[in-house]
Amino acid sequence: MTSINKRKFWQSPWGYPESIAVTAGIIAIGIILQLTVGSFNFYLLAFPSNLIIAGLLTAACVTMGFKAPNNHWVRWLSGVSMAVSLLMGLLILGIIMGFTPQQADETATNSKPGFDIMTRSWPFVLIYSLTLLSLGTLNARRLIAFRWRDYAFYLNHIGLWLLLMASGLGYADMERYVMYVREGETEWRVYDDENNIRELPLAIELKDFDMDVYPPRLAIIDRHNGQVLPFENPQFFAIDTDTPTGVLAGWTIQLEQYIHQAVRNSDSTYREVPMPGASPAVLVRAYNDSLLRKGWVCAGNQTQMVMTLSLDDHHSLVMTTAEPRSFESDIVVYTKDGKQKSALLRVNHPVSVGAWTIYQYGYDNNAGRLSAFSSFELVYDPWLMPVIAGIIMMMLGSVCMLWIGRKVKTTKHDLE
Amino acid sequence: MTWNNFIWFALPAMACWCGAGTTIYHKRGSTPANWLMLLGIAIFAVFIIGFWMHLERPPLRTMGETRLWYSFFLSSVGYVAYRRWRYPWLLSFSAVVATVFVLMNLMKPEIHSKSLMPALQSNWFVPHVTSYILSYAMLGAATIGAIIQLNRPQGYAPGIFDLIDNLIYIGYGFLMLGLLMGALWAKAAWGHYWSWDPKETWAFITATAYVAYIHIRLRKGTASETFALWMLPVAFVLLIITWLGVKYLPAAQGSIHVY
Ligand code: HEM
Numbered sequence: 001m002t003s004i005n006k007r008k009f010w011q012s013p014w015g016y017p018e019s020i021a022v023t024a025g026i027i028a029i030g031i032i033l034q035l036t037v038g039s040f041n042f043y044l045l046a047f048p049s050n051l052i053i054a055g056l057l058t059a060a061c062v063t064m065g066f067k068a069p070n071n072h073w074v075r076w077l078s079g080v081s082m083a084v085s086l087l088m089g090l091l092i093l094g095i096i097m098g099f100t101p102q103q104a105d106e107t108a109t110n111s112k113p114g115f116d117i118m119t120r121s122w123p124f125v126l127i128y129s130l131t132l133l134s135l136g137t138l139n140a141r142r143l144i145a146f147r148w149r150d151y152a153f154y155l156n157h158i159g160l161w162l163l164l165m166a167s168g169l170g171y172a173d174m175e176r177y178v179m180y181v182r183e184g185e186t187e188w189r190v191y192d193d194e195n196n197i198r199e200l201p202l203a204i205e206l207k208d209f210d211m212d213v214y215p216p217r218l219a220i221i222d223r224h225n226g227q228v229l230p231f232e233n234p235q236f237f238a239i240d241t242d243t244p245t246g247v248l249a250g251w252t253i254q255l256e257q258y259i260h261q262a263v264r265n266s267d268s269t270y271r272e273v274p275m276p277g278a279s280p281a282v283l284v285r286a287y288n289d290s291l292l293r294k295g296w297v298c299a300g301n302q303t304q305m306v307m308t309l310s311l312d313d314h315h316s317l318v319m320t321t322a323e324p325r326s327f328e329s330d331i332v333v334y335t336k337d338g339k340q341k342s343a344l345l346r347v348n349h350p351v352s353v354g355a356w357t358i359y360q361y362g363y364d365n366n367a368g369r370l371s372a373f374s375s376f377e378l379v380y381d382p383w384l385m386p387v388i389a390g391i392i393m394m395m396l397g398s399v400c401m402l403w404i405g406r407k408v409k410t411t412k413h414d415l416e
Numbered sequence: 417m418t419w420n421n422f423i424w425f426a427l428p429a430m431a432c433w434c435g436a437g438t439t440i441y442h443k444r445g446s447t448p449a450n451w452l453m454l455l456g457i458a459i460f461a462v463f464i465i466g467f468w469m470h471l472e473r474p475p476l477r478t479m480g481e482t483r484l485w486y487s488f489f490l491s492s493v494g495y496v497a498y499r500r501w502r503y504p505w506l507l508s509f510s511a512v513v514a515t516v517f518v519l520m521n522l523m524k525p526e527i528h529s530k531s532l533m534p535a536l537q538s539n540w541f542v543p544h545v546t547s548y549i550l551s552y553a554m555l556g557a558a559t560i561g562a563i564i565q566l567n568r569p570q571g572y573a574p575g576i577f578d579l580i581d582n583l584i585y586i587g588y589g590f591l592m593l594g595l596l597m598g599a600l601w602a603k604a605a606w607g608h609y610w611s612w613d614p615k616e617t618w619a620f621i622t623a624t625a626y627v628a629y630i631h632i633r634l635r636k637g638t639a640s641e642t643f644a645l646w647m648l649p650v651a652f653v654l655l656i657i658t659w660l661g662v663k664y665l666p667a668a669q670g671s672i673h674v675y
Pocket residue numbers: 078079080082083086087131134135138142150153156157160411415416627630631634
C-alpha cells in the first residue's frame with residue numbers, strides 16, 4: 001500500500017489518520033451529549049427495543065458485508081485501522097473508568113462527563129456500538145468469502161460480536177431479586193434492589209438449611225479493650241491437628257483435643273454431639289517462661305456460652321467465630337404451570353428453571369448453623385444463551401491462538 | 417510441607433536459576449545451564465506439590481501463593497521459550513524475575529490458612545488462576561523481548577518479532593481463557609458473568625491492550641512496528657495494575673476480588 005503515503009487526509013481510501021479522527025470525534029460527541037442530555041438511559045433498551053436494535057444492527061452489517069465487501073467505505077469501517085482506533089478508544093475509556101470510583105446507583109453521577117458511570121455514559125455507549133457495527137461488518141465480509149482455514153478468526157470475532165451484542169443489549173432485560181425463605185415454609189415474594197416486594201411466577205419451599213464451618217482460629221486478647229495482641233500486628237493461630245503447636249504473642253500454644261461439633265458439659269468440659277447447636281471447641285495448653293495454663297476454649301453461638309482461657313490478669317486466649325466451609329439449602333421449586341423440581345442448592349451450584357436461575361445467597365449470619373432461614377438470588381436473563389455461545393466460541397478461539405501461535409509466513413501478506 | 421519449609425527449597429532453587437542465568441553466557445556453558453535451570457524448576461515443583469498436599473486445597477488463594485506459581489511458570493516458560501528460540505537473555509531474564517518473586521515471598525510471607533470461602537470452592541478456580549498466571553509469565557517474557565529490542569540501536573534482532581508475536585499470541589490465549597472461565601465462574605457463583613467490578617474492569621483494560629497490539633501488528637511499516645513495541649511495556653504496566661495494584665486504587669473499595 002504505497003499510495004497511503006501519497007494521499008491526503010480525508011482522501012480515500014481512509015486509513016489510520018481518519019480512523020483516529022473519527023474515533024476521537026465520536027468520543028467528543030459522546031461527551032457533548034453527556035453534558036447536554038445527561039446519561040444514556042439503558043432501560044430504553046428494554047424488550048422489545050433491544051430485539052429491534054439487534055435486528056437492525058445485524059441487517060446493516062450483513063448488507064454492507066455481503067453486498068459491498070469491496071467498497072472503500074465498508075473496507076475502512078471494518079478494517080484494521082478502524083479496529084485499532086476503536087480498541088484504543090475502549091482502552092482509554094477503560095483506563096479512565098479503572099481510576100475513577102464508579103457509582104453503583106443507576107442514575108447518580110457526580111462528574112459532568114459521566115466518568116463515574118462509565119458503562120452508562122454516552123462516549124462509552126457510542127464507541128461500543130460502533131465497535132459492534134465494525135466487527136459485525138467484518139464478520140459478514142469475511143463470511144461471504146468463507147475459508148475453512150480462517151476458523152480461528154471466525155471463532156474469535158463472531159464469538160466476541162455475540163458476546164458484546166447480547167450482553168450490552170440484554171442488560172436491560174435482566175432481572176435480579178432476593179428471596180428469603182424460612183425453614184419449612186414456601187415463599188413466592190421477592191425483593192428487588194430497591195427493596196420493593198414483588199410476586200414471582202415461581203415459589204420455593206425450604207425443607208432444610210445446613211452449614212459446616214472450618215476449624216476456627218485462636219488469638220490472645222487484652223481483656224480490657226478486646227484488642228488482639230500484638231496491637232501493631234495481630235496474630236492468629238489456625239487450629240489444625242497436623243500442626244498442634246504454635247506461638248501467639250509470646251505464649252506457646254499446644255492443642256490437646258479438638259472437637260468440631262462440641263456441646264458443653266456441666267463441669268465446663270466439652271463432649272462431641274453432632275447437632276445444629278454444637279460449636280467447635282478446643283482443649284489447649286498455653287505457656288510462657290513463667291506461667292502454664294490449660295483449659296477449654298470455645299467461640300460459642302446462640303445456644304452456647306463463650307468459653308475463654310484467662311492467661312494472666314490482663315490477657316485471655318479466645319477463639320474466633322468460625323468461617324463457613326459450605327452451606328446448602330434443600331429446596332423444592334414450584335412453577336405456575338404446576339411443574340416442580342427438588343434441588344440441593346449450594347454456592348457455585350445454582351439450579352435453572354426456564355429462563356430463571358436460582359442461587360444460594362445467604363443465611364442469618366448471627367445464627368450461623370442455627371439460621372432459621374435461607375436466602376436465594378433469582379436471576380432472569382433471557383439473553384444468556386447467545387452470551388454463553390459467544391463465550392464458548394471465544395474460548396475455542398483462544399485455544400486456537402495458543403495452539404497455532406502466530407503463523408509467521410501467511411499473515412502479513414494476504415490481509416489487504 | 418508448610419510455609420516454614422519454604423526457605424529450604426527457595427534458596428537452592430534460586431541458586432540453580434541464577435547459576436543457569438550466568439553460565440548460559442559462557443562458552444560450553446549451555447549444557448550445565450540447561451540442567452541447572454531444570455533442577456531449579458524441579459526443586460520448586462516439589463515444594464508446590466508438598467505445600468498443596470499440606471493445605472488440602474490448591475495453593476492459589478493468597479497473593480503469596482499465586483507468586484509461587486508465577487516463579488514456577490516463568491522459569492518453565494522461559495526455559496521452553498529459550499529451547500525453542502535460543503536467545504540466552506530469555507533464559508537469564510526469566511531466571512532473574514522468577515528469583516525476584518521468590519525473594520518477595522521470603523521477605524513478605526502472607527498468612528496461609530487452610531480455609532477457602534464457599535465462593536472459591538469451584539472447579540473453575542484452579543484452571544482460572546493457573547491460566548492467568550501462565551499468561552502473565554508469557555506476556556512478561558514478551559515484554560522483556562520488547563524492552564531489549566527498544567534498547568537496541570543496531571536495528572531489529574533477527575526473528576525478534578516472530579518471538580514476541582508468538583509469545584503474545586500464546587499469552588493472550590491463556591489470558592482470554594482465564595478471563596472467560598472467570599466469567600463462567602462468576603455466573604455460577606454470583607449470578608452474573610460480568611459486573612464491572614474494579615478487578616474485572618482492569619482485566620478488560622489489559623485484554624484490550626493486548627488485542628490492540630495483535631491488530632497493530634497486522635500492518636507492516638516502521639511506525640506501526642515501533643508503536644507496537646512501545647505498546648508492550650505499557651500493556652504490561654496495565655497488567656501489573658490488574659494483578660497487584662487494583663486493591664490500592666480508590667476505585668476498588670468494596671471489590672469482591674480484593675484479597
Ligand atoms: C477477542 C478479541 C479479538 C481477537 C482475539 C482478535 C484476533 C485477531 C487475529 C488473530 C487476527 C488475524 C487473523 C487473520 O489474519 O485471519 C485478527 C484480524 C482482524 N481483526 Fe481481530 N481480534 C479480536 C477483536 C477484534 C475487534 C474488536 C475488531 C474490530 C473492531 C477486530 C478487527 C479485526 C480486523 C479488521 C482484522 C483484519 C482482518 C482482515 O483484514 O480481514 N478484531 N484479529
